[in-house]
Amino acid sequence: MEFHSLGVRQTALSMLRGGARNADVARHLDVPLGTVSYWKHIDRCKRGEPVAIRPSLLCPRCDGRALDQSAYAYLLGLYLGDGHISHYVKHKVPSLMITLDNAWPGIQDEAEAALQAVFPHNATCRVRTAGAQNIKVYFKHLPCLFPQHGPGRKHERRIVLEDWQQEIVDAHPWAFLRGLIHSDGCRVTNWTVRNGKRYEYPRYFFTNKSDDIRKLCTDTLTKVGVRWTVLARGSDPFNVSVARKDCVALMDAHIGPKY
Template sequence: MHPPQFRTRARALRARGDNIRSIARALSLPYTTVWHWCVDRPEPAVVGTAARCFRCSPTVENQTDPAAYAYLLGLYLGDGHLVTSDRVPVLRIYCSDSWPHLIEACESAMRAVLANKVQRIQKRGCVAVQSTGKHWPCLFPQHGPGKKHQRPIVLADWQREIVTAHPGHFLRGLFHSDGSRFTNRVTVRGREYVYPRYMFSNRSTDIMSLCQWALDLLGIPWRMNLPWSLSVARREAVAALDRHVGPKS
């Protein structure tokens, strides 16, 4: 009896276009066994978002854009909400009307990660960019009842691997949702200084820690000016963050 993962791997290779003989050789399995799995009794067709969920379907694991997922994860932790009480889960991210390009970027990320269809629901002062799909909970296990700052927010190991590989995209999502880049003006001994500055605000200590961690991964210095507010103000630090985030638009 072969482990189930052998059958899954064989069918994934077959879906990729490999022939039965090469699959059998690669997995050190009898030709007839692989033929039975892939030809005599092939994997049932997968439809809907199940066909695109990289957590459930190994055949799409290498087809999903991990950078887009890191960005979408940042947006979700900032201004996102996953509704699981409906018949089909709904991922909803709120984007201000002031930033039309952010709305476009959010929709593009949803489509790149899982969504077959994305809706834009106009609200007062913002747009709810949303997509229904049974497999959104697979990709955002942080969902749960109540506000995010009132419950633990911990990344799964596989999420940490993605963020470690793409910290800039993750930070871009965080700052595009709960952050800002603006011109700071201070007067010291009668002389005015003008310089750009990034701010990130979030009441969740867990999400704030994730932001700090991602900045550390990029070697970008930061400081806390309030328990829920982080600042990036050094010239070289702002320049570094500009390469990954940039101003909203």
């Protein structure tokens, strides 16, 4: 790290207070632009002047920034299924990553659009991995928006929505269910044979090892009028099934097959 003398700093502040641009001061004194910006920020704080905060740093929970609730409900569903928050030492801020299969490019696009709607001032990116893409955004206040984040796997810890999250899910239940199905669910065509004739019928599945996450799914299904059952494969009751014709039609109207 390069240190600059008190005289250089005072000269810079005098120029800045006189109306000089940060870039001009940095060029004139041969000081990094970031250093000049930092000096100006500290000086304005000490003098009690209002300091503008970049929109990319504002949090809907801490700072009252507007939040696209429908996009958030969808993103919350994706996060509970295929998302996680990580904070590597080399990165200054944590990242939210949603891992989605390459078989469903439409869902990858929809997930990135949701990230852009919830974090309109933060850049998103995609990182290719084997058979999938990690769709990411970096944001300092991710734990504020996703308080379910914690050490270990989701099915090994308690997952409970906070009151403000539940209010959003109640207001946008189909967006939340869409995120859950797009992450850990599917629409399949089952078949059976009766009296020698083959019959086919569609059904939805949601599969997750977390009892809490499955309950969030089934509670929301019940609220929108969808009847469901638990289909156990072996001794593991991890599968929520929607098979009744009218309920499948309702799911088709709001969710539909993966794409």
